[in-house]
Amino acid sequence: MTDKKKVIVIGAGPNGLTAAAYLAKAGTEVVVVEKNTETGGGLVTEELAGFKMNYHATYMMLAEQMPPYTDLGLSERGVRFIRPERQASFLFSGKKSFTLFTDVKKSVESIKKLSPKDAAIAGKLFEDCKAMNDAFLIPATYVPPLSPIDQVEALNTSDAIGKRIGELGDLSPYEFLDSYQFSDPRVKAGFLYLISMFGLDPGEGGMAILAPLYIERFTQNALVQGGSHQFSSAMRRVIEDAGGSIVVNNAVTGLLGKGDRVSGVKLLDGTELFADVVVSTLTPEQNFVQLPQGIAIDETLKETAQNWEWEKWSLFVSNTALIGDQPLYEGYDKEVNDALIVVMGYESADDVLAHIEEVKTGKTTRIAGHGTITSLFDPMLVPNHVPHFTTSGGYHLLRWECFAPYNDTWDKDGAAYGDRCFELWSRYAPNIKAGNIRARVDWSPLDIEGHLPTMKKGSIKHGTYTTLQMGYNRPSPECSGYRTPIKGLYLAGASVHPGGMVIMGPGYNAARVVAEDLGASLWWDEPVMVKKAREKGYFGKV
């Protein structure tokens, strides 16, 4: 018999795996329970006809900066990030474009061709964003949230950067962007797209806090070599090597317990597992309404969970295996051919806003979005051992992604919509032909929900980002510190601070809280960036 503390982690998505890996290495006995056959949640890579398709998560905005990457030794286990130099190109009518690079100087040069004035503004914007991100926004991802009053107080009494960040709490992302006064609507469109492409509502008051993060980090995006799933496979190995186990194909159907204490979980196949601690990565609704059995849940908590706001729009993703040449954007500056993401279909910031408003009402009339030829940066994603029989080119993997409403008609309409997206792409890159498509898999918002039920209504971040649902309020003040009013139940999913987007913050922060409560070993060090931010006083007086 073992006297190890027992931990059940619900959900083998990025956060569940992160929490499980830290806790397994901390000497607890960890069991992860996963509904799907595969672990990884949104880190799903399927190989169709030899093309490795990331059905969901693809762009890693924090990549090596995520503490688990170093702490868990993921590089030894085969996780390598690829960060293309050319990050995002924006295509406009009249063969006009601009490109954002990992190197800001090059971005500025590119924007200069459209508007010299805006080039200087963009330079300043990037500089500001990076300063705020490095100092506070990224470190804050890996510490529990402070109450809004304490946080504002801490920022306001820190330094100039802190004060600047504090001011963002009053603005919407659009207002933040607007304050830079870009003169060319196309340049503004580009930055607005970066902010909103993964569902951050540009008009949401108080959410400007995330704008610097998205603007700067979405120009430092990385792919996981060999497919996103390699990331979760590596974490899974860490857990197993530390003695943890993973149960797949078995959903949790109940949280067992009595009074204010959780004692375990009930599984789909009838099994009951008991533990000292249950760490859930599920949604507030599942945690506090649907699953508890015999546990008393406070009415206000139930109400919060029932009133949880899902995101106002979702994503449509199409992965296409193509035989032939890579898409070439005819007539455009050549640099766009090698960009990680290529945004098509917008001419102004107003276009982007109009698209978002349209999608919010459930319409799919406008086609615009971005394409990524993932195989350009990672040749491992396409077969290299089979000759291609077409006259030129080779194999390419195309990924299309765009705003999409959550409708219940996607099963019927998805294919035609996917055709329209491909058709738009081929208008910009006329050398790609539908006849060269070897396989295409569309993931509509309905598929996102179907595969990943925590992403209800296609909510890729497990719930919309508003001041009422972020930071200290995510999912509610009494639960945002990863502990809950139910003893033994902890939260570690994207519905807790800092939210979704494969940044591992919830899982990482939850692991620390659980380890502390269990008296388990805190075998890892706080990242240097967090220590620095703490010294600056951004997280209050120690």
Place this chain on the structure above:
Amino acid sequence: MKKEFDVVIVGAGVNGLTAGCYLQKAGLNVAVLEKRNECGPFVLTEDIFKAGVPVDTHAGVCFLPMSPVWGDLELGKFGLDLIMSKVAAGTIWKDKNLLYYFNPTLQYKTLTQFSEKDAIAYREFMSKIAPDLPEILQKAVFSPPSDEGEDFLFSLGKYYGYSEADLRTMNGLEMLDLAYENEYVKMGFLGISDIGLFGDPIEKGEGAINTVLSAALAIGLIRGGMHNLVHSLVRCFRHYKGTLLLNAPVKEVIWENGMPAGALLEDTAPYPFKEIKAKQALIMHTSPPIALSMLGEGNIEKKDHALYRKMKKWDMTGHCAFTSYYLIEGVPQWGSRSWNPDIQQCPYPLRAWDSWEHAKTYFSNVKSGVVFGAAANVGEMYNGASVDSSRLSKEGYSVLVFEVEYPVDMRRYGGIKAWDNKELTDRLHNDHLEALDMLAPGFKSKVLKSAYFTPIDSWRRNPSAIYGHELGGDASGIQWYAGRMPNRSAVPKLYFSQSVWPPALTHLGSGYVTAGCVAEDLGIRNQPWWNHKPLELLYERIAQIF
């Protein structure tokens, strides 16, 4: 992380993993290296249509019930749930069907509907062979080829009343022709014998042996999808602390002192180290042309000239699968259910010609490259939702998979390149749909989405499956039995688990046999758990169920 192991296995196909499980469980330290992002390239379950609707994109049924691996590795403990339908398989025609039951009484009854004489003949044959099947399988399938083994194979004719000399001159069709009178019975058994792949039905000797051995085929369905077999193997392997590297393509085999000493990963592999050392054995679980290039032609030529010649001349052409997938509303309603309604519970219906004459000409037609219309003659269907409710989506959709073997070199239509000719492949795909609509009236109107993979798609997915070949190369003629790759080579420390005997299927025999060779050579074969007999668990299960 460790970089030195007792055994390194190149390739995480199900049989490579099986070898890994046995050797790791027997106490060795094993590393399995896989080029792909996942294991089991021919045992996949993918959501190609929509989330929550699993599609087995290649192997659709599981032969583990006939295998000792099921019990030895305790795969049930590692999450494998095998469903045994009372109707394992069935052959369907437009208006009648022939089902294959585990229960001999039901089998006899169903055969009498075609011919009482044939039903009696079959019952006599089965009553003679059934008690010997575990031993037959152990010697004929789950052992490396040997001279004695070959004699044993040719002695199997006795169950049909033939001498060894008779058997050497007969093929599978002739054998069935003499054994049965009813052409549906003949077609049915020919269809069944064609899936075991223990020999080509129209080749003399091996075709007849294949027909006898097909009596031992036992089929199950894996709940939730075939890929769960891979998961259970990986879980077993990891349980015993095996090391599995994904996205780890091998550039070449490392040689030291004239022996393989490990594998060097490609420069692109996302690992900070590239050398994986193998102290005791290296198992190549990849097809001979790939294995040869990794091993280095010069090295093999020098050490074992006969092996070099065999690998150099290895034939990777032959029959390859073109598979169509249909997402449909509900489940198929077979037109032949009026004949025997149990067909609706059959996860694995076969389409096997319309007349015995057809059957005979089919094989020569395919050999000479006639492909259109083939689907109307023969095909394998996977209808998992018929017995596994987890294959039905919440909307009530299911998937039917229709797989037809074609010659990879479609020389009448432009050769191998023809497989990337969408117009042509669309036509073949449409042929499949027409055949299905004939067998299940109204099928067409139920189709919500469809897709297909060609043999070249299989090759793109599975680097070892050159031209999409399922078995690591043709398994007949000079590449049959002892003509296959050696499980244990003459080069010290070098073993093969693909393109060996038995041909790689989900009974996991190739991995089992090779693991046995390695274990014997290292003196660790004698494990208390390594002693299950073929069919042993099945017989226990049958006793429980029926």
